[in-house]
Amino acid sequence: AQAFRILILPGDHVGPEVMAEALKVLDIVEECRPKLKFERTFDVVGGSSIDKHGVPITEEVLDKASKADAVLFGSVGGPEWADASPNPEAGILWLRQRLVAFANLRPCEILVPSLLEASPLKPEIVKGTKFIVVRENCGGAYFGDKVEKPEIASDLWVYKPDEVERCARVSAAVARILGRTGDGKGGGGPAIVWSADKANVLASGRLWRRVTQDTFTREFPDIELRHQLADSMAMLMVKNPRGFNGVIHTDNTFGDILSDISGGIVGSLGTLPSASISGIPGQGRCNGIYEPVHGSAPDIAGKGIVNPVAQILSLAMLLRYSCVLSDEASAIEKAVETVFDSKEAGGLGIRTRDMGGEAGTEEVGDAIAGEL
Amino acid sequence: AQAFRILILPGDHVGPEVMAEALKVLDIVEECRPKLKFERTFDVVGGSSIDKHGVPITEEVLDKASKADAVLFGSVGGPEWADASPNPEAGILWLRQRLVAFANLRPCEILVPSLLEASPLKPEIVKGTKFIVVRENCGGAYFGDKVEKPEIASDLWVYKPDEVERCARVSAAVARILGRTGDGKGGGGPAIVWSADKANVLASGRLWRRVTQDTFTREFPDIELRHQLADSMAMLMVKNPRGFNGVIHTDNTFGDILSDISGGIVGSLGTLPSASISGIPGQGRCNGIYEPVHGSAPDIAGKGIVNPVAQILSLAMLLRYSCVLSDEASAIEKAVETVFDSKEAGGLGIRTRDMGGEAGTEEVGDAIAGEL
Ligand SMILES: CC(C)[C@H](C(=O)O)[C@@H](O)C(=O)O
Ligand SMILES: CC(C)[C@H](C(=O)O)[C@@H](O)C(=O)O
Numbered sequence A, B: 001a002q003a004f005r006i007l008i009l010p011g012d013h014v015g016p017e018v019m020a021e022a023l024k025v026l027d028i029v030e031e032c033r034p035k036l037k038f039e040r041t042f043d044v045v046g047g048s049s050i051d052k053h054g055v056p057i058t059e060e061v062l063d064k065a066s067k068a069d070a071v072l073f074g075s076v077g078g079p080e081w082a083d084a085s086p087n088p089e090a091g092i093l094w095l096r097q098r099l100v101a102f103a104n105l106r107p108c109e110i111l112v113p114s115l116l117e118a119s120p121l122k123p124e125i126v127k128g129t130k131f132i133v134v135r136e137n138c139g140g141a142y143f144g145d146k147v148e149k150p151e152i153a154s155d156l157w158v159y160k161p162d163e164v165e166r167c168a169r170v171s172a173a174v175a176r177i178l179g180r181t182g183d184g185k186g187g188g189g190p191a192i193v194w195s196a197d198k199a200n201v202l203a204s205g206r207l208w209r210r211v212t213q214d215t216f217t218r219e220f221p222d223i224e225l226r227h228q229l230a231d232s233m234a235m236l237m238v239k240n241p242r243g244f245n246g247v248i249h250t251d252n253t254f255g256d257i258l259s260d261i262s263g264g265i266v267g268s269l270g271t272l273p274s275a276s277i278s279g280i281p282g283q284g285r286c287n288g289i290y291e292p293v294h295g296s297a298p299d300i301a302g303k304g305i306v307n308p309v310a311q312i313l314s315l316a317m318l319l320r321y322s323c324v325l326s327d328e329a330s331a332i333e334k335a336v337e338t339v340f341d342s343k344e345a346g347g348l349g350i351r352t353r354d355m356g357g358e359a360g361t362e363e364v365g366d367a368i369a370g371e372l
Helices: A014-032 A046-052 A059-067 A091-100 A114-120 A161-179 A203-219 A230-237 A252-266 A309-320 A326-341 A361-372 B012-033 B047-053 B058-069 B090-098 B113-118 B160-179 B201-220 B230-239 B252-266 B309-321 B326-341 B359-370
Strands: A002-012 A036-042 A070-075 A103-109 A130-136 A146-149 A150-161 A193-197 A227-229 A246-250 A273-277 A288-292 B002-011 B038-040 B070-075 B103-109 B130-136 B148-149 B152-159 B193-197 B225-229 B248-250 B275-276 B288-293
Touching: A002 A014, A002 A059, A014 A036, A014 A070, A014 A309, A014 A326, A014 A361, A059 A091, A070 A091, A070 A309, A103 A161, A103 A252, A114 A130, A114 A326, A130 A161, A130 A252, A146 B038, A146 B201, A150 B201, A161 A193, A161 A203, A161 A246, A161 B038, A193 A203, A193 A230, A193 A252, A203 A227, A203 A326, A203 B148, A203 B152, A203 B359, A227 A230, A230 A246, A230 A252, A230 B252, A246 A252, A246 B012, A252 B230, A252 B252, A273 A309, A288 A309, A309 A326, A309 A361, A326 A361, A326 B002, B002 B012, B002 B058, B012 B047, B012 B070, B012 B309, B012 B326, B038 B201, B058 B090, B070 B090, B070 B309, B090 B288, B103 B160, B113 B326, B130 B160, B130 B252, B152 B160, B152 B201, B160 B201, B160 B248, B193 B230, B193 B252, B225 B230, B230 B248, B230 B252, B248 B252, B275 B309, B288 B309, B309 B326, B309 B359, B326 B359
Parallel strands: A002 A036, A002 A070, A070 A288, A130 A246, A193 A227, A193 A246, B002 B038, B002 B070, B070 B288, B130 B248, B193 B225, B193 B248
Antiparallel strands: A103 A130, A103 A273, A146 A150, A150 B152, A273 A288, B103 B130, B103 B275, B148 B152, B275 B288
């Protein structure tokens, strides 16, 4: 038997709603696999934590998180805390830093063909797109020293070689798992890794490029590495997203923007999960934070209409990366696809409104749980 | 009679090819308007300057530029100078800094309906898109203090209030000129200004937001200002570009990426001009640098197939912003549209290959000049 301690932080607004559906799915996984035990602990984060404790995350919760095997995170923030300082989002930044969850993985993929409709891109352009953005998550401008005075404000965009190196190792490991064929089993050999930087203007960008290149040359000579300027990358991702099938390896700031472009390409954030991990995939268990790419969506909270799929797929990533349970992860991913592709609603499948469907949050969660 | 001193810096690879066509157009403007005199001076920049002088731009050229009324710039860089330090691109950075060309304007628009085909976006999504990105051009991470050692590298992402304020004034002025109806005459009142930052994580982003808001509240209370996080902006620009019709006001780094997303939306950089200006539009003449958004495209250089339209439209921007000759600028823009829309080539108009046409660089330049 294997036991995993999962810290569950639903957060604000739609956070608890989508979390409830992910937990239904986790219940089923446990039922089907009697040898697996998931110890669930619940706590507050974000605005809910500000209301209760005055800070977006308490030391106690950070401590629990670092002792857990993984953290399943909902979403935080909202207009109520617009003037809070630190803001609810600081909760997630502190958590990333405490767990040294240095690599943020964001898959971009159109899950089933009928979802091509939801994309703003022409179907022939976006069809077959399948890449993962690996964003450095604990360094760069978002974590560098800050100066904040009325007459000047600055953030230090800083990298040391080991920060880039460990992220490069994650990108390489993900490229091996994804494979050229995108089958998630390394089919066709490792996927291409595209490294995005601004080596033409940034000192930190030149370090990024040099250390990435050195790490690949030394440790992963079998993987094809290509360097691309981050600005032209942004353009090409829109023009020809399939051209980047594989892994996009990039720093915190550029990764923030480029991974949101992925959301634009897919057309909806409602299905996009993310993982922030503290170790190298394929080298055993590692702690991590798993959360939807979307935010807390105060405008639709409490209506039972939010799409729970991003949270459910985040749970799948948790099982894959923190628990090394890839069969269970794949089963969830397959169940999501089946539900989207089901014959219901005139062949549109069971989907929430953001995906052109009419189903509610619970209905989608129940269908996915049922499919397992 | 009015005289203008124009410094012409064709640069590398396709630079001289596209410049030749823009100069044809300038000749025609001068012929048609005998009272206008353009004194042309030519010099080298980028790789060509490295080859000749060992630096991407000489003090002498910087000096000439600062004494000119405007600089018409081609494009720089190429694999020959991959290891040059400073690199050819530094030529443009130094030039921006010397002229204090603090606002970079990049219009994004599908010029004629038949160009919808070139966009990767569905026509119903991209149709009617018309915005201008105003990117802060002399501050932020690209110009902040750098540390570059083997064991650490950093760039200081720094802003002072006056840098943000002057850029906000340009954004406001552009919003007035563009107008809600996008007619370039302020029709329907000033366009909306969207300010993009990461105020949720960056100290410099909070300063950006605060100073922008204060400047608008104080000086432009009639203009609608909306703040947006830069990451979600990137996503929404792809999902619904029309939603940002108006002016996008943003810092150097985010502007670099967001303006390249514009290129992705349009589908080709071949028609996109840019202006880097040192004053407020509508408040008289100001020096500026006018250049295509595209690079030096070594792969197609010397073949006579590069699209000269971005350079020609950059000349139109030069006439509008540095010379305050908006009728002449509009005439060039109209001529470009007419040539694209002409009945030739089975209704496709006269276009280069990147736009699905078969015309060469000179043919397009001649057609536009002829149309004037
Ligand atoms: C909420 C914010 C601090 C965060 C980030 O910028 O990292 C978010 O945008 C993300 O991408 O996860
Ligand atoms: C060439 C480079 C320095 C430049 C920049 O990043 O500013 C370019 O990408 C641009 O956008 O004009």
